[in-house]
Amino acid sequence: MTHLASIHRYRKAVMSERNGITLPASFNNEASAHGALRESILLADYSHFGLLEVSGEDRFDFLDRVVAGDLAYIREEQALYSLILDNEGYIITDIYVLCDDERYLLLSEWFTGKGLADLLGHYMKSGESVILKTRNRENGVLLVEGPYSWELMAEIFGIDVIGLPYMEFMPVEGGLLFRGGKHGEFSYKLIMEVAVLADVWKQLQEHGERYDIEVSGLDFQIAARLENPCWNPMILGKVTRCPIELQMQWAVRYDKDEFVGRDALKRRLEEGVKRRVVGFCCEESIVDVRVGSRVFHGDRIIGEVAVVGYSAFRQAVIGQAIIDNSYAYAGLGGYTIESEDEKVAISTVPVPFIGNFSFLVNPSEHSYVDPSRPKSFLDQVERQPAGEEAEI
């Protein structure tokens, strides 16, 4: 159970289990939560995230051998997003690795801290000086995400938040503030001591009111991840766990001397994969396309749908399909997907599917709450006197 269970019950949350933890799935506000994620701020309890501290003299060599990304890339107060692969080069989980003084902190949304410790324990060599300690009893995680989340964070935790680069973190009273997310917006994870978690949650809600903050359960991820796809073992992971087929090789560092699954993955890359995951957009907005529906070019079956849904921001039915390699390119028309009645025309498109609003917001120039400053570059252009060009 999440440490914030009583607060969520008071708000009549619909609870569900994720990663062995019972926490809110929904507050029956999916549409407004999605709007807040894309236009203001969303707050969610992310206590399902597994937290594992890795310390000891050999912590770097050990972790660098297990994680597919390059641990040498990060210094203190920096973080790395990467994958843990099995010996055959297939994804077991994605992971954030935070480099802290004398320790690494691992965050995974698909494993508990104990589950991560069990997984990593398999790769430890005898005599290696590594200590694994779960942090889920002591800490909870909150998500604050959206184009103006930086402004709320700065209001509560100080102006330094504004200068915090992507994939870096800073200490705050009672925990850590980490900037990094998966949905294309400004995103912060607060990794807080249990003793202060409820107070911080209330503080975020109170201060967040003027930012039109929406409290959300984890169900917001369904629409968010349809538009900004990311690793999900329960969706794309059911179709393939291969980083090449998933177009996730960017999370792998091939030129490292060694990491679990490296040789198998390199072999597969040299041999070439037979299919790849590609984004698609249906040409009609009301269609009955489902996961598993077959994708055609003419009468030839070239793939199947891996995930599909309606995007309010794109105002279209979008999804990803796993398609034969020779057909698996964006920017193509002429493919169809079978539906209940007839075949539906699609175009293949680059992912992510939407232009995230956070791209148009600059913390040093814009504001959600200060009327003297423009809200975004779009607002800045509108406010510009005729004949002058805004600097973008």
Added chain:
Amino acid sequence: MESDLESTIEQRKDVLRRVKEGLIVRLNLYQIVNQIDDDTPLFGSGLKLDSVDATELLVMLDEEFGIQVSESEDPFYLRSVNSLASFIISRQTKTNKN
């Protein structure tokens, strides 16, 4: 495969290859072409480009593809290798029509 589709795919493959080779050479990336997926994000955790690299990208668009980008251009063409390729193909198509 129909010849129209085949030529569209060949055009895209050519642009993708030139974009990836350009990125590798100009930004000193460690990867080889087939280690960069089409949907790889250019910034953030993907290829980890920064604002200096973005300027080099604009130079690459000009020198390699003859495309000049104005400040008013929608910045989303810089999201991924694929979105950059789509932008280039769209510009090439417009130029050919004119």
